Amino acid sequence: KAGVTQTPRYLIKTRGQQVTLSCSPISGHRSVSWYQQTPGQGLQFLFEYFSETQRNKGNFPGRFSGRQFSNSRSEMNVSTLELGDSALYLCASSLGSSGSKDEQYFGPGTRLTVT
């Protein structure tokens, strides 16, 4: 069974631009969560989608948004990029069927660099 895939793997953007990252979950998984990983803040939860609905959201500004499609693939968007948005963005998928207590499996991440 294929794992979680994320595209692109690397991105370089300029401050003020916007970016869209994509995540394809493990087949059969309906929940996708997004995390930001930085050396200073560690892994922080952005949001979670299940059946095309955002069920949970972390403490990030509105510039960070996401969506999920009917095939469970998910995208996240960051608008008006700031230097501090440079990070590894990780998505994780899970079955989502037992509420919150599912094993989450992570993709390799997208390394975003904002210059």
Added chain:
Amino acid sequence: GESVGLHLPTLSVQEGDNSIINCAYSNSASDYFIWYKQESGKGPQFIIDIRSNMDKRQGQRVTVLLNKTVKHLSLQIAATQPGDSAVYFCAENRGNAGGTSYGKLTFGQGTILTVHP
């Protein structure tokens, strides 16, 4: 705020030794815990999980212990190998708290495990 934290940021062991990585959590409502391994350039890899109705769970070469009295979690790796070298994270989910818990894992800062041949 509430968080999951690690006691030791680095751990160095010799190949063949047993390793123990510790994690403290502050929220007594936490009822689901996961250990992840992250190698350089990769996403976190699921190792083992444990629910709060258990105090011990074993996998292949790994054991997780949960002490709810002192809010402490540990990961034991038997016969540590060079391939075990990575950053290890504990993560917790606060279970059945409705919308605030869906898909949300709170991670510790991580412990760097280095295994010397």
